[in-house]
Amino acid sequence: MSRALTRLLYPLLLLGGVAALGAAWYAGGSSGAAPDARYVEGVAGRPRPVNPLLAPDESAAADLVALLFNGLMRVDGDGTPRPDLAERWEATPDGLTYTFVLRPGLAWHDGAPVTAQDVVFTVEMLQAEAFPGPLDRATRWHDVRVFAVDERTVVMHLPAAIPDFLVTAAQPLLPRHLLADVPAEALPQAAFNAAPVGTGPFRLDTLDEAHALLERNTSYHLGTPALRTFEVRFYRDAAQLLAALESGEVSAALLGERATDREAEVLEARPALTSTDLTRSxxxxxxxxxxxxxxxxxxxxxxxxxxxxxxxxxxxxxxxxxxxxxxxxxxxxxxxxxxxxxxxxxxxxxxxxxxxxxxxxxxxxxxxxxxxxxxxxxxxxxxxxxxxxxxxxxxxxxxxxxxxxxxxxxxxxxxxxxxxxxxxxxxxxxxxxxxxxxxxxxxxxxxxxxxxxxxxxxxxxxxxxxxxxxxxxxxxxxxxxxxxxxxxxxxxxxxxxxxPTRPYVHPVALAGFEAGLLFNASDRFRDVHRWRLAAP
Missing domain, CATH: 3.10.105.10 (Dipeptide-binding Protein; Domain 3)
Known part of the structure; x- marks a missing residue:
């Protein structure tokens, strides 16, 4: 272990109930990255709903959203916004108008093309009077006018200059072709939330009360992930998750800011693990x-x-x-x-x-x-x-x-x-x-x-x-x-x-993981497409 694991549980007003997290890996092969790498992640909580407009921050659903969806922009470990689904962007000198151009050849997991209309649809859903999701998520888009110029170009007009608008543009998109007939007030009940289709590094194969099985997206625009399969297992609470960690069912964990003595004992008994401290913002x-x-x-x-x-x-x-x-x-x-x-x-x-x-x-x-x-x-x-x-x-x-x-x-x-x-x-x-x-x-x-x-x-x-x-x-x-x-x-x-920091305990064999600031717990997945498990 890199250090002891007893720490502050950040106050109620600063954290809204952070889920405990964990992961396990299984690999085959003899050199380099394991060719059949399988990653198994444990989460305390159930993923309801798996929808980027509705999923609460710091939740199992938010973790799945991070693995399945993308926005026009993505946020680096230092908070810098970078192009994601957008190939490029530009802003007028007054900061009131932004133009985003989508990468060519983008596709949803079902093969349908990603277009500027998906961007317009997502923003209009957030702006709907009956939008049922988090208020702060909708507020960021208040009075933003969005237009599709062509299949790949979107123009957004802001009511005033907003320095962090590119961070706002990291909001993951929804597929218009699957949800166009769903009114905003009915979004929480949409069948889509149990069978989400995104653009992310992994696509959904199976989702039930026990687990989510994800397969790598071989057409991912940032490169095909090295991990072939990513499984997320859901546990009732942190204690049940810790038992899974102890049994070897999972072999890594993003721990909370107050670790128990039992957690330390379990982790110290696993020499194949290491710990990376992730600083919260x-x-x-x-x-x-x-x-x-x-x-x-x-x-x-x-x-x-x-x-x-x-x-x-x-x-x-x-x-x-x-x-x-x-x-x-x-x-x-x-x-x-x-x-x-x-x-x-x-x-x-x-x-x-x-x-x-x-x-x-x-x-x-x-x-x-x-x-x-x-x-x-x-x-x-x-x-x-x-x-x-x-x-x-x-x-x-x-x-x-x-x-x-x-x-x-x-x-x-x-x-x-x-x-x-x-x-x-x-x-x-x-x-x-x-x-x-x-x-x-x-x-x-x-x-x-x-x-x-x-x-x-x-x-x-x-x-x-x-x-x-x-x-x-x-x-x-x-x-x-x-x-x-x-x-x-x-x-x-x-x-x-x-x-405050949170320790991410993971296999020594995990490569490609880079420690960046945690703006949300799911930010540890920001470069998951680069993760690989070295063969033993």
Whole structure:
């Protein structure tokens, strides 16, 4: 094993119930890739429905969708969008019009040609008033006008420039020729959901309550997969899946962020396995309320941040939590070289600059005769509470009185974070492939419905964020994001503590698998067409 497997189960508000996952392999042959490679994947949960417009994120259905379907674009491990079904794309300078040209010769698994009408059909289904799928999936396409110019060309007009629109264009397509007669409201009951036909690296052979058997797509536009057969077995829960792993029925697993002792025992007993840590596009952070006294003083915020040992705090969340440096997760295209936090400063000098002194060594900090007392809130979760206590202890060592109050998630949000009445709060943030920081840091988002929980207000930062949203130039956006990170560090507006990881345990013989960021659990399949199993 590459490391111990005990870690944080990311909070309820950050994760919506992540399925445990596993895989097994069987191979024949004597050299190179096994000619009859068979991969067997175990998933806790049932795949309902196997439809790219309806399948919930982090589900068994989403895993099958990743293996069976494609969008115009695909997202790389660093979040960069690349052409998938589209051969090429172009955008007007104002970012309001996109043109996509499909690759020639594309076909659905049933042999029917993929055309621009399939793109139009998929978008119109998402825009239907009665669309029954996830609201956020439909919202991304609100007011986007789409036209088929010819069999291979699609033009899309946006109501406003959207920097991450190419990520949105990674939405997998539906076949119009099979679903044209199905109204949006009836889509969940469509027979298609039990016999899906896509364009992906594998095509469906069999699907029932026990398993899905997939055969490789020999006409796959990114190259014929080396794995001939991909079987997905469905288990009632993580415990049943673990039993299958222990018995050898499966020989790999994408584990959750909190592994049990039994999981570690099972995996450590399997020397043919190795583990690859996959970083999630998320982080845990300490909010310091920028508009509530006494934390409206940046000098005090700087002293507090400098008093925290981030590596020790990250360790509280398990050895799989990576100590954080800033708001952009390492491995993202948006990650910058700008320091996300000031380091190496004289802590006592910072406290003196803030005006909070100790009357004696080890005593409490006071200003104008008043002690520094702060209240730290977080959600009532074992790991979050442990982290809050660790933060409190480090600040108490600096003479600060800290009261920790764990709360149910709904109260934490409704009574403290959204009205910005808290002083200190530990919470989580999740980024997508395009980690647009506007929602978290623009002053317009300091509202009951906004997500600028730090109540950070800086007119110059507002301009940078607006500029970043109005350009498609990645280099310009990176430069603006670097300025943002530096300003957050200067103001100690919030302190990012840790990035979560999930270990992907797999056979040593697995080749072609590349570790990238996990925006969703099924992202581990982004290059599955390149996977192969070396012959023993």
């Amino acid at each position: 998320a982080y845990t952070l300490l909010y310091l309320n920028n508009q509530v006294a006494p934390l409206d003083d940046p000098a005090l915020r700087r002293a507090i941040e400098a008093s925290l040992d981030i590596e020790t705090l990250a360790g509280v969340l398990g050895d799989g939590a990576l100590p954080a440096q800033g708001i952009f997760v390492p491995g993202s295209w948006a990650a910058t070289d700008a320091p996300g936090r000031r380091t190496g400063e004289d802590i006592e000098a910072l406290w003196a600059e803030a005006g909070w002194a100790r009357s004696e060594p080890g005593g409490e900090r006071t200003r104008d005769g008043q002690p520094l007392t702060l209240r730290l809130v977080t959600n009532a979760d074992g790991d979050r509470e442990a982290l809050a206590e660790a933060v409190a202890e480090q600040l108490r060592a600096q003479g600060v009185t800290v009261e920790v109050e764990p709360l149910p998630a709904i109260r934490l949000l409704g009574e403290h974070l959204q009205p910005r009445t808290y002083q200190l709060a530990i919470f989580g943030w999740e980024s997508g492939p395009d980690p647009d920081p506007y929602p978290g840091w623009h002053s317009s988002q300091i509202s009951a419905t906004g997500r600028n929980m730090a109540a950070f207000h800086d007119p110059e930062v507002d301009r940078w964020l607006e500029q970043a949203r109005s350009t498609l130039d990645v280099g310009e956006r990176q430069e603006l994001y670097g300025r943002l990170e530096q300003r957050i560090a200067e103001q100690a507006a919030a302190t990012v503590i840790a990035y």
